[in-house]
Amino acid sequence: MFRTALRQMGRNCDKGEIWLAARGDRSHKLGSIIWLRNYNATISGTIASPAAYMPIAYICRRSLIAFGFAVFVAAGAPAFADSCPTGINPVVTIEATTYYRQDDPTRSTIDLNKQARNRELLKPVNGFLQLLTSLSDQYLDTGVESLKKCADDITLSWAKAGALTVVSSSAQARFVQQWSASTLGFVRLKLGPLSDPNDDLAVRRWLATLATEIKKRNFRNDTKQHNNHYYWSTLGIGVIAVAIADDELWRVSKKMYETAIRDIAGDGTLPAELIRGNRAALYHAFAAQPLAAYKLLATYCQLDASVDDKRLERLIALVRMDIADLRATDKKTGIKQGHVSPQPWLDLWDALRSERPQDAGTRKSQNLGGAMNTLSQVLYSGCGKI
Numbered sequence: 448m449f450r451t452a453l454r455q456m457g458r459n460c461d462k463g464e465i466w467l468a469a470r471g472d473r474s475h476k477l478g479s480i481i482w483l484r485n486y487n488a489t490i491s492g493t494i495a496s497p498a499a500y501m502p503i504a505y506i507c508r509r510s511l512i513a514f515g516f517a518v519f520v521a522a523g524a525p526a527f528a529d530s531c532p533t534g535i536n537p538v539v540t541i542e543a544t545t546y547y548r549q550d551d552p553t554r555s556t557i558d559l560n561k562q563a564r565n566r567e568l569l570k571p572v573n574g575f576l577q578l579l580t581s582l583s584d585q586y587l588d589t590g591v592e593s594l595k596k597c598a599d600d601i602t603l604s605w606a607k608a609g610a611l612t613v614v615s616s617s618a619q620a621r622f623v624q625q626w627s628a629s630t631l632g633f634v635r636l637k638l639g640p641l642s643d644p645n646d647d648l649a650v651r652r653w654l655a656t657l658a659t660e661i662k663k664r665n666f667r668n669d670t671k672q673h674n675n676h677y678y679w680s681t682l683g684i685g686v687i688a689v690a691i692a693d694d695e696l697w698r699v700s701k702k703m704y705e706t707a708i709r710d711i712a713g714d715g716t717l718p719a720e721l722i723r724g725n726r727a728a729l730y731h732a733f734a735a736q737p738l739a740a741y742k743l744l745a746t747y748c749q750l751d752a753s754v755d756d757k758r759l760e761r762l763i764a765l766v767r768m769d770i771a772d773l774r775a776t777d778k779k780t781g782i783k784q785g786h787v788s789p790q791p792w793l794d795l796w797d798a799l800r801s802e803r804p805q806d807a808g809t810r811k812s813q814n815l816g817g818a819m820n821t822l823s824q825v826l827y828s829g830c831g832k833i
Contacts (some may be wrong), residue, residue, distance in 0.1 A: 531597035535575055537608035541627075542568045543619035553724030569623060573813075575605065576630045580817035583637040587821040598634070599641045599650075606653035612660055621664065622676055626814045628657050628683030629737065633816025635690040636748075636825050651691040658687040658696050665703065674719035675734035678707050679814070682737035682744075689748045689830060697749065704741050708756045715761035716779055728769040728776035728784035735759075735766050736792045740815055743799055748830035766790065795819040799827060 546562035547554045582598035585591070605611070611627050614620040631654060641647035665680040685700030687693070710717055720730040738759055745754040768775035769787040776784050791810035798807035798819070807823035816822055 531593070531600060532578065535578065535601050535604070536571070537605040537610040538571045538575070539608060539610055540613040540615060541572060541611055541620040541623050542615050543617050543623050544568065545617065545619045551724070553722060553726075555724030555726040565619065572611070572623060572627065575601070576627060576813055579634045580630065580811070580813055583634045584811075584817040584821045587637055587824060595638050596642075598638055599646070602631075602634075602650055603641065603646050606650045609653065609656070612653075612656055614660075622679070624657070625661055625676060625679040625683050628654075628661055628687055629679060629740075629814050630816055631657070632683065632686030632690045633822060636686070636830050637816060637821060654687045654691050655693060655696070658684045658693075662696070662699055672719050673707060673710050674717070675730060675737070677703070678734050678737040678741075681707055682741045685741050685744055689744060700741070701745070701751070701754065704738070704745075704754060707738060708758050711758040711762050713761070714779070715758075715763075715765035716776075717762065721776075721780060724780075725782050725784055727780050727782070728787050731762070731776060732766045732769065732787050732790055735762050736790065736812070736814070739763060739792055739796050743796065743826055747799065747826040750829075763793075763796070767793070791815075791819050795823055795826075798823050 544561055544565045546558050546565050548556040548558050579598050579602065582594050586594040586598065611624060614624050635650070635654070641650060661680050661683055665677055665684075681700055681703040684696055684703070688696035688700055710719070712718065717731060717734055720734050721727050723730045742754055742759060745751040765775050766787065769784065770789055770793075772786070774784070789810075791808070791812045792815060794806075794808045794810060795815070798804050804823040804827035805820070807819040809818050809820050811818050
């Protein structure tokens with residue numbers, strides 16, 4: 448196990464560390480194996496022999512990650528039970544760039560150089576979101592309070608800075624803001640209020656500002672057709688509304704959801720996604736995710752049955768057929784579609800709709816705040832962590 452981990456770090460890290468704990472007690476780090484680029488390893492802490500212990504986290508430090516580290520959690524154990532990462536500098540203005548070729552009217556051809564540039568620009572934002580989803584999942588899995596405190600402290604520092612509330616002129620930056628709002632809303636549902644009322648209020652106000660910025664650009668229900676970005680805006684505003692108990696934001700999101708559902712055609716397709724060339728099937732799956740998540744949020748957290756609509760079921764059925772390689776969207780478009788992989792959000796949907804939240808599984812969606820099993824717990828409990 449350790450040899451495999453070291454080889455993985457050798458490909459990706461300038462410096463690595465494996466945290467060790469006594470078998471049967473994952474909550475306390477007793478020592479670590481420090482790894483450097485030349486594969487030399489040294490043991491630190493009260494560790495006699497690594498064979499007698501179990502790994503609780505693999506920590507990779509590399510210069511390519513803006514905030515200096517990545518985490519690979521082993522055996523579902525808490526990676527930050529004894530320490531919290533520092534230097535997670537807030538990003539106020541989201542910088543991103545589109546990566547589809549502009550000479551392709553279907554917006555389905557990716558420019559790989561631009562895509563790489565976009566990923567580089569977004570490393571600080573995605574690193575922050577990945578860290579929060581990881582901490583919130585580990586907190587619900589283990590109940591270790593230091594994990595929640597770590598996530599809360601990092602969130603508070605970004606809230607005080609007004610992070611993510613400004614977007615560059617790029618449309619892609621606006622999309623990132625929408626997805627980030629969804630992630631942050633679900634993370635707060637998992638973690639619940641901050642311990643200090645003033646700090647909690649600061650985070651709530653920040654999230655309200657973020658949702659309001661998204662609302663300003665998207666709360667226009669007079670357009671004939673919308674796409675997945677409108678649906679992600681709907682979810683971002685909606686989940687923040689639930690997380691901070693804002694009735695007005697929920698009302699806005701519900702009206703947007705009702706508009707979104709009307710976009711679904713009788714055969715389950717979305718006209719704005721149907722014109723995306725050989726990526727139409729992928730975009731139907733991506734567009735269905737926020738609508739399905741919103742429906743679950745409304746059902747379990749708001750107890751609002753009025754959002755029920757059979758058109759969503761038809762869209763989900765279309766996505767299922769594409770996952771099963773039945774080529775449903777190929778037939779609608781006349782174009783061979785890219786493969787649609789199994790969707791974590793469908794695991795969540797099926798588990799909750801069948802009243803078996805324990806079956807949601809551990810697959811993850813960053814836009815939905817992390818692992819499906821922990822989100823399932825929170826939703827099924829009526830979002831009791833609020």
